[in-house]
Amino acid sequence: MARNRKESIGIGNRLPANLLAEQAKYTLALAREDLARLQRYGVTRETITRGEELKERIEALLEDRSVADQESKDATGGQNAASAVAKSWLRRAILIGQMAFDDDPKKVEAFVKGPKIGLSVSKLAGKMKAVLALLKPGAAKVSKFGGDAAFVKQGKELLAALEEADAAQETGRTKLPKATEDFYVAKAELYFVLKQINRAGYAVYVDDRVSAGRYNLAILHRRAPARAEARPEPQKAEVSVN
Structure with a gap:
């Protein structure tokens, strides 16, 4: 490609x-x-x-x-650190989604589908946004498997930190x-x-x-x-x- x-x-x-x-x-x-x-x-x-x-x-x-x-x-230390923590949260969120919606194959598929993230911060941020959106309507169900309000809040904060670090790095790359x-x-x-x-x-x-x-x-x-x-x-x- x-x-x-x-x-x-x-x-x-x-x-x-x-x-x-x-x-x-x-x-x-x-x-x-x-x-x-x-x-x-x-x-x-x-x-x-x-x-x-x-x-x-x-x-x-x-x-x-x-x-x-x-x-x-x-060096992208700040961005890399934010990415590592965000990926850990995302892995857990996907597993929570799979457990919470085990009776809905299409919903489970929605949690796991998408391109491989690799080193792309934008793809990671996009996947986090998608998963957060999937978790929201099933809050009561999701909370039984570890996806409570605190977990969702953590995801939103990690996403914001990731986007901030990426924006700062992008500014540096233009120079x-x-x-x-x-x-x-x-x-x-x-x-x-x-x-x-x-x-x-x-x-x-x-x-x-x-x-x-x-x-x-x-x-x-x-x-x-x-x-x-x-x-x-x-x-x-x-x-x-x-």
Whole structure:
């Protein structure tokens, strides 16, 4: 899927370059080793070459102190912290909705449907708004499963904090030097190359959990082990918001 530059900048500035480069070294080596099997699922020699080029570009840009310093200055600590807490609330809210409306399959489906959130703060905020709206008309029912007024209030407060952090980060992104923008775009592109390889790896080893488990982003997310992408296998769809 084509991504515009603004979206790529937003994703790239949330990825620590040093860990991304280390992750790429591992994943690209694995892809070279398994290329004959991966090719059936769209990973080609050109895919690996492109990943290598992006990794080398990122490593070179890390040597540029002006770019590295800007990355540190533009770190999204506040936004990431807000996202982590909001995702925890959302997972719980979806489970509460599933329990409360277990006798209404369409309502249950409404709680779980929607695009994968990944690193998108806007998608996370949108999903939270949708779930809050679903919880509201069934307040009495929902409260029996942990979704009381205090829980709903917490969700609204987390949503407001998330939107505030995202707005502040967006303001900062509009003032980025072009070199830093290019750096973030390269990081985002490399991230998606690695995800493509991992998905192909899962497809190859769909019946071999040990081999499939090698295709992960654990190095990239070693500072955030609770995130879904740091696990060998994807979470079940009904509660996945990562």
